[in-house]
Amino acid sequence: xxxxxxxxxxxLAATKVFAKKGFFNARISDIAKEAxxxxxxxxxxxxxxxxxxxxxFAQETEKLINKVTNLLNAExxxxxxxxxxxxxxxxxxxxxxxxxxxxxxxxxxxxxxxxEYRSNTFSEYLDLMAAIIQEGQEKGVFRPxxxxxLAKLALFGALDETSRLWLARGTDLDKAIAQLTLLFQNALVxxxxx
Amino acid sequence: xxxxxxxxxxxLAATKVFAKKGFFNARISDIAKEAxxxxxxxxxxxxxxxxxxxxxFAQETEKLINKVTNLLNAExxxxxxxxxxxxxxxxxxxxxxxxxxxxxxxxxxxxxxxxEYRSNTFSEYLDLMAAIIQEGQEKGVFRPxxxxxLAKLALFGALDETSRLWLARGTDLDKAIAQLTLLFQNALVxxxxx
Amino acid sequence: xxxxxxxxxxxLAATKVFAKKGFFNARISDIAKEAxxxxxxxxxxxxxxxxxxxxxFAQETEKLINKVTNLLNAExxxxxxxxxxxxxxxxxxxxxxxxxxxxxxxxxxxxxxxxEYRSNTFSEYLDLMAAIIQEGQEKGVFRPxxxxxLAKLALFGALDETSRLWLARGTDLDKAIAQLTLLFQNALVxxxxx
Amino acid sequence: xxxxxxxxxxxLAATKVFAKKGFFNARISDIAKEAxxxxxxxxxxxxxxxxxxxxxFAQETEKLINKVTNLLNAExxxxxxxxxxxxxxxxxxxxxxxxxxxxxxxxxxxxxxxxEYRSNTFSEYLDLMAAIIQEGQEKGVFRPxxxxxLAKLALFGALDETSRLWLARGTDLDKAIAQLTLLFQNALVxxxxx
DNA sequence: GATGAATGAGTATTCATTCAT
DNA sequence: AATGAATGAATACTCATTCAT
Numbered sequence: 106x107x108x109x110x111x112x113x114x115x116x117l118a119a120t121k122v123f124a125k126k127g128f129f130n131a132r133i134s135d136i137a138k139e140a141x142x143x144x145x146x147x148x149x150x151x152x153x154x155x156x157x158x159x160x161x162f163a164q165e166t167e168k169l170i171n172k173v174t175n176l177l178n179a180e181x182x183x184x185x186x187x188x189x190x191x192x193x194x195x196x197x198x199x200x201x202x203x204x205x206x207x208x209x210x211x212x213x214x215x216x217x218x219x220x221e222y223r224s225n226t227f228s229e230y231l232d233l234m235a236a237i238i239q240e241g242q243e244k245g246v247f248r249p250x251x252x253x254x255l256a257k258l259a260l261f262g263a264l265d266e267t268s269r270l271w272l273a274r275g276t277d278l279d280k281a282i283a284q285l286t287l288l289f290q291n292a293l294v295x296x297x298x299x
Numbered sequence: 300x301x302x303x304x305x306x307x308x309x310x311l312a313a314t315k316v317f318a319k320k321g322f323f324n325a326r327i328s329d330i331a332k333e334a335x336x337x338x339x340x341x342x343x344x345x346x347x348x349x350x351x352x353x354x355x356f357a358q359e360t361e362k363l364i365n366k367v368t369n370l371l372n373a374e375x376x377x378x379x380x381x382x383x384x385x386x387x388x389x390x391x392x393x394x395x396x397x398x399x400x401x402x403x404x405x406x407x408x409x410x411x412x413x414x415e416y417r418s419n420t421f422s423e424y425l426d427l428m429a430a431i432i433q434e435g436q437e438k439g440v441f442r443p444x445x446x447x448x449l450a451k452l453a454l455f456g457a458l459d460e461t462s463r464l465w466l467a468r469g470t471d472l473d474k475a476i477a478q479l480t481l482l483f484q485n486a487l488v489x490x491x492x493x
Numbered sequence: 494x495x496x497x498x499x500x501x502x503x504x505l506a507a508t509k510v511f512a513k514k515g516f517f518n519a520r521i522s523d524i525a526k527e528a529x530x531x532x533x534x535x536x537x538x539x540x541x542x543x544x545x546x547x548x549x550f551a552q553e554t555e556k557l558i559n560k561v562t563n564l565l566n567a568e569x570x571x572x573x574x575x576x577x578x579x580x581x582x583x584x585x586x587x588x589x590x591x592x593x594x595x596x597x598x599x600x601x602x603x604x605x606x607x608x609e610y611r612s613n614t615f616s617e618y619l620d621l622m623a624a625i626i627q628e629g630q631e632k633g634v635f636r637p638x639x640x641x642x643l644a645k646l647a648l649f650g651a652l653d654e655t656s657r658l659w660l661a662r663g664t665d666l667d668k669a670i671a672q673l674t675l676l677f678q679n680a681l682v683x684x685x686x687x
Numbered sequence: 688x689x690x691x692x693x694x695x696x697x698x699l700a701a702t703k704v705f706a707k708k709g710f711f712n713a714r715i716s717d718i719a720k721e722a723x724x725x726x727x728x729x730x731x732x733x734x735x736x737x738x739x740x741x742x743x744f745a746q747e748t749e750k751l752i753n754k755v756t757n758l759l760n761a762e763x764x765x766x767x768x769x770x771x772x773x774x775x776x777x778x779x780x781x782x783x784x785x786x787x788x789x790x791x792x793x794x795x796x797x798x799x800x801x802x803e804y805r806s807n808t809f810s811e812y813l814d815l816m817a818a819i820i821q822e823g824q825e826k827g828v829f830r831p832x833x834x835x836x837l838a839k840l841a842l843f844g845a846l847d848e849t850s851r852l853w854l855a856r857g858t859d860l861d862k863a864i865a866q867l868t869l870l871f872q873n874a875l876v877x878x879x880x881x
Numbered sequence: 882g883a884t885g886a887a888t889g890a891g892t893a894t895t896c897a898t899t900c901a902t
Numbered sequence: 903a904a905t906g907a908a909t910g911a912a913t914a915c916t917c918a919t920t921c922a923t
Contacts, residue, residue: 108903111903111904129323132895132896132897133896133897133898134896134897137906142904142905143904143905143906144897144898144905144906144907145898145899145900145904145905145906145907146903146904146905146906148897148898148899149903149904153897153898154897154898248485250481251478251481251482251485252474252478255461255474255475255478255479255482256478256482258457258460258461258464259453259456259457259460259461259479259482260457261456261460262453262455262456262457262458262459262460262461263452263453263454263456263457264456265456265460266452266453266455266456266459267449267452267453267456270452280446280449281449284445284446284449284450285449285453287444287445288445288449288450288453288486288487289486291442291445291485291486291487292482292483292485292486293482293485296490301885301886302886305886305887326912326913326914327913327914327915328913328914331889336887336888337887337888337889338888338889338890338914338915339887339888339889339890339915339916339917340886340887340888340889341915342914342915342916343886343887347914347915348914348915495906495907496907499907499908517711520891520892520893521892521893521894522892522893525910530908530909531908531909531910532893532894532909532910532911533894533895533896533908533909533910533911534907534908534909534910535894536893536894536895537907537908541893541894542893542894636873638869639866639869639870639873640862640866643849643862643863643866643867643870644866644870646845646848646849646852647841647844647845647848647849647867647870648845649844649848650841650843650844650845650846650847650848650849651840651841651842651844651845652844653844653848654840654841654843654844654847655837655840655841655844658840668834668837669837672833672834672837672838673837673841675832675833676833676837676838676841676874676875677874679830679833679873679874679875680870680871680873680874681870681873684878690882693882693883714916714917714918715917715918715919716917716918719885724883724884725883725884725885726884726885726886726917726918726919727883727884727885727886727919727920727921728882728883728884728885730918730919730920731882731883735918735919736918736919
């Protein structure tokens with residue numbers, strides 16, 4: 106029976122190697138060495154190189170979803186929920202730099218290879234944002250004239266670009282969290298009647 | 300003397316091929332065939348494969364800068380300038396789909412290879428946004444508590460993510476233009492005193 | 494574990510192919526086919542094409558040294574030692590035509606690539622000649638006014654040129670052995686006092 | 688009409704480049720640049736790359752023959768003739784280092800390509816040695832039991848090996864001239880009857 | 882004659898994947 | 903299950919030669 110332990114070791118190693126070298130420049134043997142298994146062993150757990158990337162991504166996304174869902178469920182206030190999402194996303198990137206690299210660089214890199222690259226799991230993650238915005242609109246807290254899907258997209262784009270700059274230049278993430286929160290609260294919150 | 304015409308033909312062909320296949324999966328011979336020159340001819344004009352990508356990117360970015368600068372100079376109102384930038388960027392992507400692909404996929408794809416990839420030229424482009432925001436703040440039209448660099452980043456991220464979705468799903472770009480304008484005007488514009 | 498057998502098969506094949514085509518005109522795939530392995534397999538055993546040539550040369554030189562050293566150790570008379578060296582060298586070339594080609598054509602061919610091409614191992618081989626000459630001088634058999642290094646050089650040049658002609662024209666090697674022996678005995682042996 | 692001047696410039700340039708890089712590593716464009724002509728111009732004077740090498744070699748050999756023939760004709764004594772040949776050969780190498788490289792490295796390098804590489808002209812040069820030896824035998828000065836062709840070969844091999852060492856290590860050529868003269872006089876001269 | 886831009890055949894080397902052990 | 907030696911397809915780049923100007 107395939108060992109879940111080995112499967113995990115390979116995922117971890119692959120995340121590291123993909124983050125460091127990029128999908129195309131990563132070698133199977135790099136991953137094997139990092140995971141301390143033989144090259145051939147990898148093919149007992151994954152169909153091919155792309156499959157490894159997809160698995161890495163799916164698994165990490167799953168974790169993100171679970172974590173942030175819990176946080177959101179514990180909160181009533183939609184404005185605070187928005188803050189929570191922004192905060193958690195960027196903190197998660199900071200906590201797992203390799204994941205950050207994999208998400209916003211490698212995923213795009215392989216996008217030509219993956220038909221449905223922003224697949225179910227990742228869409229679910231993005232939809233957590235959509236749900237917050239919609240809830241805000243329904244509660245009359247967020248402006249009703251903003252398209253939910255567009256806002257979701259814009260927010261994710263902003264988050265992603267922010268984490269890219271952090272990766273590249275080591276900019277201040279805490280400041281970014283505060284600023285993005287401010288920016289999107291401004292953008293979304295309904296002006297209270299005088 | 301090397302023909303500028305051929306240089307141009309190769310750039311065009313490369314943009315097309317990179318957009319279609321991605322940098323790593325593009326073959327020099329694909330580009331040569333598309334440009335209707337011999338493989339070797341490419342090396343009379345470019346040092347290597349990466350150099351082609353860089354040249355494509357630099358040239359197209361230059362065009363973007365020139366075009367949008369002209370449009371912005373002809374406008375006084377900062378809010379309208381913001382609208383102009385958003386509108387022009389997405390329309391330029393629509394007009395040159397290959398460029399769109401190259402910008403937001405290929406550039407990241409090769410980012411591991413290019414140290415300063417988002418270098419000079421592209422930074423200049425992004426700084427056009429920063430200039431608008433700053434001008435707005437100075438004129439008292441935009442909120443002063445928003446960090447210019449952060450806002451620039453967020454806006455570009457939103458634009459980029461939007462064009463990505465358009466590339467992937469063919470979403471409605473005109474609606475996106477309207478919505479992003481609305482969203483960022485909300486986010487940035489100072490609430491007038493009652 | 495890499496098979497020593499395969500290493501050997503590749504060396505043999507390379508010797509043959511280099512001898513037949515020359516270093517620059519030999520193709521890795523020629524060697525692979527001759528050795529009945531895949532092209533890639535060669536790179537499990539050798540770093541690159543030049544490394545193959547060097548390995549071939551080093552190994553064959555080693556064999557020459559071992560064989561002729563044994564023969565020389567079994568002989569006391571220096572004049573006979575000289576004869577033994579000349580004889581063995583040319584007979585070895587005759588026995589292994591490919592080696593002959595590699596030694597005096599390929600080695601020079603690649604000499605621009607190899608800094609210390611006539612390095613260690615081959616120098617050792619040449620020094621066997623020097624040792625004989627020196628011993629002859631010390632025993633008062635060979636003329637003392639001849640420079641050992643020069644004589645060594647001249648003798649090797651003569652042997653090498655002889656084997657070249659044999660390769661090119663198939664001249665009579667046995668006659669050459671007799672004649673070279675005669676020539677160098679004349680050249681080196683001290684005239685006995687009347 | 689083809690300019691003899693340009694032909695000469697190319698020969699000179701080729702000698703230099705072949706000597707420096709070796710035949711296979713020399714580029715036509717290197718030679719063209721060195722000769723200050725266009726690449727294509729070379730093909731107005733030579734059929735192909737190998738033809739250049741052959742022409743270089745033939746022309747330089749011709750010069751050697753003419754020069755040494757004059758010197759030999761001015762001398763009666765065969766022993767002195769032998770000395771003259773040895774001296775002139777090594778001095779010529781010293782005077783034209785590039786020629787030396789071309790003769791003993793490049794020629795062998797291309798030997799697989801040239802069927803009759805040691806062609807007529809070069810054979811003529813070698814036969815000057817044979818003629819000296821034969822004359823010596825006929826005059827009763829040189830030993831009659833030495834085969835003329837073999838002796839010629841041995842002498843050339845010794846000269847060639849000597850110039851190789853000079854090229855590689857910068858050894859003392861004057862000493863080499865003296866020693867080789869001594870060695871081959873010993874080898875060839877008939878012991879005077881008591 | 883002279884040029885040099887254009888050509889395109891040619892090849893060492895890499896690396897994902899397989900499979901005998 | 904695990905190994906890692908073996909495979910061989912795949913490709914960026916070079917350079918001798920040509921030929922339109």
